[in-house]
Amino acid sequence: MTQTDTTDRLTRCKEILANLIAFPSVSADGNRAVTDYLADMLTQAGARVEVMPDATGLQANLFASIGPDTDDGIILSGHTDVVPVVDQPWTHDPFAMTEADGRLYGRGTCDMKGFVAACVAMAPEFAARDLTCPVHFAFTHDEETGCFGAQRLTALLRERNFRAMGAIIGEPSLMQVIDGHKGCYEYTTHVTGLEGHGSAPDLGVNAVDFAARIVLKLVELRDVLKTRAPADCPFDPPHSTINVGALRGGHVHNIIAGTARIDWEMRPVQQSDADFVKAELAAFVDILRNQMQATYPAADIRTDIVGEVVGLIPEPVNPARTLAMALTGANGAGLVPFGTEAGLFQSIGIPSVICGPGSIAQAHKPDEYIDVSELGRCLEMLGRLADQLEQR
Template sequence: MDTLTRTRDLLAEMIAFPTVSSESNLALIDFLADRLSDAGARVEVFKDATGTKANLFATIGPEVGGGILLSGHSDVVPVADQNWTTDPFAMTERDGRLYGRGTCDMKGFIAAAVAMAPHYAKMARKRPIHFAFTHDEEIGCLGAQALAPLLRDREVRPGVAIIGEPTMMRVIEGHKGCYEYSVHFTGLEGHGSAPDRGVNAVEYAVRYVARLLEMAEVLKTRAPAGSRFEPPWTTINTGALVGGVAHNVIAGKARIDWEMRPVQPGDADLVKQDLHHYCQHHLIPAMRSVHPAADIVTEVIGEVDGLVPAEINEARDIVMELTGVNGAGLVPFGTEAGIFQALGMSAVICGPGSIEQAHKPDEYLSLDQLSQCLTMLNRLGTRLTE
């Protein structure tokens, strides 16, 4: 059986595991652990606090530092309320395309990496190859953030990380971070005819949004010189403002969902410090002057660092050589790459399929893209002998 057929069959088995982020991924992790163990890998599985989610970390080759890590997330986004023409959890092949939830985002890359494991077992004589398959990337990169301190505490760590998110096999060296928050406002309900006797949570939420808009303008002045991002500055977006129950009732509860996409870590610190000061010294005192139990609580949904383009980047250089691509670009979407970069690894993003297909009904990965990925990963084997 040729490698492409083996990878396609492996992908079909993986798609049958409905690893939506709200559900367990343990069955898929166990499946991948067995396949890698069969290839001779040393496999570790780390469960989360609930015992229903897990990360997998595996190694083939010598116990030395500077190895090459192939990384992918095992979770997929929901299919509810999407108009699929095929069963999303039964891979369908049609016209050179493989349809199914997660085919391009990003089980296709994982299948290709695992299919190459027997090849790496023969090649990894001087440099190890590592595999990291994580949970809950789609809801804040929770798995990778849990795996990071475990890797940081090890004496032997990978030196290069290749994250196989769908880029149409383009080499990507940077993306912005993604920081997401829900801010909960607790006021005091009352009759709308006497607004001064209550604390209107919606009105205080509006003041908070106004502050976000002010900070968004400040961030435009902080765009790094020569920034290649579009737009070149850190952005803020207010995604939702929810609160109140009726026209004539003072709103006792409100919630704001918002995000920022930092181009540099200092921007995130500036915004968070400003908002904390604004709430503690302006909004909350005003609210509590009427109702002592009034409060503003910020819930951190996720804080994922961006991938910062680096002048010296071994991962980028390796993948450019393997793919024959001349140059590396940036993408607007977030990945786990910045988490690995923060551990001291050089990191790059390159994987099969298009992000345009991700999260949509009838998600697909073309066989041509899968074949190109396998070619790159096959060539990667020579790096393990050097």
Template sequence: MSVQRSKELLADLIAFETVSADSNLDMISYLTQRLEALGARCIETRDETGKKANVFATLGPDMPGGILLSGHTDVVPVADQDWTSDPFQMTERDGKLYGRGTCDMKGFIAAALAFGETLDTSKLTQPLHFAFTYDEEVGCLGAQTLVNDLSKRGIVPDIAIIGEPTEMRVIEGHKGCFEYTTRFTGLEGHSSAPDDGVNAAEYAARYIGKLLELRHILKSRAPADSRFEPPWTTVNIGRISGGVAHNVIASKAEVAWEMRPVQASDADLVKSTLDDYVEHSLLPAMQAVHNEASITQEAVAEVEGLEPMEDNEARDLVAELTGANGTGVVAFATEAGLFQKLGVHAIVCGPGSIAQAHKADEFLEIEQLDLCCRMLNRLGHRLMG
């Protein structure tokens, strides 16, 4: 497999404007056609709107197990970013490939496609799977749909390589990402008589206060052997909104927040503590004044972390393929934990740096793409005996 072929395919992929708010169907159709031309057996899963899709494809023998190459098709927006070139037209200069999604993470998808084109599928000794998903950037929604479908079908690869940008380092662990929007509905009124209303903004502030208390508790719960930085579960208040004017009791308020657990017990603690606080403190106080007051919560995303395991065939394989002498962990979340929950040995390893992701003039160094191609070529030798 050549870097040149990967670059050609990447240019095609960058031209698909697969911002998470928009449909990815054109890119999925392109990928499916490419894979079917190689003889792959393809399964498509869609979201409820029918405007987003995953494709899961298999080359080689129809048997359990196999190796999975996985990547997400969606990208973050380019609005209000100062690009020096068209973000949806790949541009090469100074040994770098510029465009939205070059490193996060269409570069890996392009390399995986180019790799598939080089294989003599009749010689594959085990299945080679490809999974290309929607809406990773807004909560790994596509991967959750895909993993549920694979579970129902009884399809469980042995190994999954998620090609997020790690500079080709082997990443065997990452924190989870749990995102929520909590909404408060009170009773509006004139600010001169605050006791006659239910100020949703004030109750949102109390809720935030409880979150900040939990933040300090979580620091004390950091596992002694935690390899993450920071080593504890974090909590972040991302957005606060509510009210209409200085002299009106706020009837609506909203808090967007997240936590990044290092262990499942931390997520359980946060959720149970907040549920208890709402049920036994905040909500009774609100409804004592206005019985239709409410607090509701939307789980925007609950993405499982990737837990480092003593026995991880994916880690061992990719370390051998890349020549890595060690492995690492990262704080950002990926789809790897979802595959691990399915029972797959998973790792994260892909070309490019997360430092370039989500920014104007996002780029992928050609040298990084070459390293990825070399890794996949070595994988091909193993798969074909």
């Protein structure tokens, strides 16, 4: 690889990234336009491309392949949605990439259109090689709101009995190899009671009272989870956690609260903990609901799932980790506190690892950026992947 070739790769990558940033693919608004652009780019590179829209047509996953049709390929995965910029004090246009002082600014540069751009920039090179196994591109929607696109995609791949040697999810990790993170399960519990005058509390059903009991139950379960920590758990803390983020309800001092809402989450280190919490809470809620309905039959407690993202569990043998370490020169793998789509691929039997350009410290912030040098390192990794997969 000559210096000219390296420069051409980076120039191509930056051009693609600028185009990706120009699509304001905020999760709530849809990612179809950016997905169609990527589909066109990959089709031009010679990939076999499938666009998978959701029921609305506004969101879509993309799955594309280059190379032979075998079951030992490598998946390069990233999401194309971004978080909002509303009320953030940007000094650059968030949807027009700006280069300054060795950095590329714009919403999604780091999280994670930079990795997507690098993959697409390398697609013509993958297509020009005589690959021993396929390279797959998996670009998803709605990662920021609950990994809904990746859940749809991995469910479809499972139905098709799809197999791959491994998946590299390019979330920003400063090109460090990451093989583990906790799950992230987010919920909103709605409590509906009966309003009335505060002077006669027994004639109403106070939603705040019952919501408070649910919060106390969650606190109790949080303490129980500490006793369920697996031996030699690598996470910090080494047990599943519960956090109550918000409790809202009622209006004023002298009205029995008719509604309340609890926003809460758990981050399980093992699936059995998530199942335990949900079963214990459901049984407790049944008791509370019966108490409420004894006074007011229409009273209710409902828990909505905001998102259930499974964790990435470190495994003794992980071909994707071995590959990523070889490609980057790393001598080990680490853990991260944030959630990704990697565990979803792992859950369908595809060994998975996280390794991508940029720092998570820049994600979701005003003036989000990625260092140009990080894109260069990512392109070098993908170039080594092409070399390794080429027919000798």
